[in-house]
Every structure is written in C-alpha cells, then in structure tokens.
Amino acid sequence: MTVCIIAAVLLGILCGRFIISPALLPFIQGSAEWFLAIMLFVVGLDLGRTGNLVRQIKALPKAVLSIPFLIAVGSIGGALLINVLLGLHPLEAAAVASGFGWYSLSGVLIAETYDVSLGALAFLANVFREIIAIVLIPIVAARLGHLPAVAPGGATTMDVTLPIISKHTSAQVTLIAFYSGVTLTLLVPVILPLILRWAALV
Amino acid sequence: MVLLFAALVLGLCVGRWPQFPQQLHAWAGRAASAALLLMLFAMGVRIGADPVTMANIPDLGSKALLLALGAVAGSVLAVDAGVMLFRKLRREGGRS
Known part of the structure; x- marks a missing residue:
C-alpha cells in the first residue's frame, strides 16, 4: 500500500505538471473533498464496530486516558520549538504537527483549504513522522519505558505502528496505544481546521 | 469541513449498528483504499500544477x-x- 500511496502522489505531480489543464483544477479540488469524506466515513465505520474495545478502554486507569492529549500538546510544542530554526508562521508549524502522522488527511486538508505548499510540507512531515516512529518505537520502549513508546506514532498507533508497539511493549500498552491512535485520529479533523481557520485570519 | 465531520460521525453511527452486513464492510474498506489513492493523486496534481511548490x-x-x-x-x-x-x-x- 505504501508503494501505491507514493506512486499515486508522484503520478498526480507528473499529471499536474505536464498533462492536466489548469481549468480542471477546481473540479479536482472539489472531488478531493468527496474522496476525503468517503475515507472518513469508513474510518468512522471501523471505529463504530469496536464496541468490545470501548468497554476494555473504559476499564483502563483514568490517568492513562490523558496520554493522547499529552501527545497532541507535545507534538505541537516540539514542532513550535523546532520552528524557531525554520521561520514558518507558528500557526502553520502547529498545523503541520497537528496531522499527528496522518499524512493523507493533513496534507490534503491543508492543500485544499489553506495553501498547496504547506499541504506538501504537511504530507512530507507526517510521512517522515510515521517512518521515524517505526524506527524509534523499539528504542524508546527499551530506553524510556513502554508508555512513552506510544508517543512517536501519533495517530498511526491505531493501525500502521500498532504491531510494532505490540511486539515491543505489553498487551495493556498495546490497548492504550490503540485508544491513543483512535483519539488522535478523531482530533485531527477537529484541531487542524481550527488552526487553519485561525491562521487564515492572521 | 462540515461534510468531513458529518462523514466521520455518520460512519461511527452506521458502524455501531449491529446488523451492518459484513460484506458491505469489506466493500467499504476497498472503497476507502480507492478514495485514499484518488485523493492523494488529486493532491499530487495540485502540487504539480503549482510552480512555486515544485521549485521548493x-x-x-x-x-x-x-x-x-x-x-x-x-x-x-x-x-x-x-x-x-x-x-x-x-x-x-x-x-x-
């Protein structure tokens, strides 16, 4: 699937550069929003079916439930600190970081509703986040402990990086990672448009 | 933006419906994969058509x-x- 994803983006770039007429761009922009809606509908469908997991998550210690929110604050805070070197507008850096690794949604959402360049940056940054997470999860689990190993994956801990967390931590931490990934996945379509709306005003 | 949030909430409601057919769920997964690729293709087109982004x-x-x-x-x-x-x-x- 990763190869297909990269191929789809590269094919799109080539078509946009050499084949597709600029007159068609508004139609393409409009259709991208419908594709996004289909994808989010199916994400919701998957989450809605996990009824038994919801009961297990409710039984977790209350303090653990704050982990996805710590990840959200830490991700945005870390990107804002690094942004001192980069010089982007702080709200733009926050928008890129608030994809939490969900590169398809964050890249397209920013490109379609705010700015194409920032959308490309968000796509790349969140692809890199997923790759860094895959490499870093075993190291963080061994050096800092099991719970911090949930953090690098961000929203991807509900799918792509969950098997790696499962392999390097415990069953309970895997459940926490799934809960954290789901919560961050639900937060992206809420936080990101808010940051973009704020950024458009300043 | 309302459309996107509505799609997510609608998916959650339909997913909680116990009689939702398994076959339809498999079909929805395939539709989501196709939508993902088409969406990323569309993003690629917008990047490719933008000379400033391409140069950067x-x-x-x-x-x-x-x-x-x-x-x-x-x-x-x-x-x-x-x-x-x-x-x-x-x-x-x-x-x-």
Missing part, C-alpha cells in the same frame, strides 16, 4: 524532516513527563 520541494523536504523530529521528540518528552508526574502523585497519594 528540496527545501520542503528538509523542513518536513525537522518538523517531524520536533513533533516526535516533543510528544515523547510530554508522555515521559506525564508518566513521571502520575507516578509521583500516586506515591504521594499512597503515603497520605
């Missing part, structure tokens, strides 16, 4: 890597600090 791709790559590293480091430190705080509070709670 190498610069975007290094910025993206640094932002990703910052976000990962920040999230790990936040959770690590949170875990230490929970443990401290639990120890203090246990003592009193």
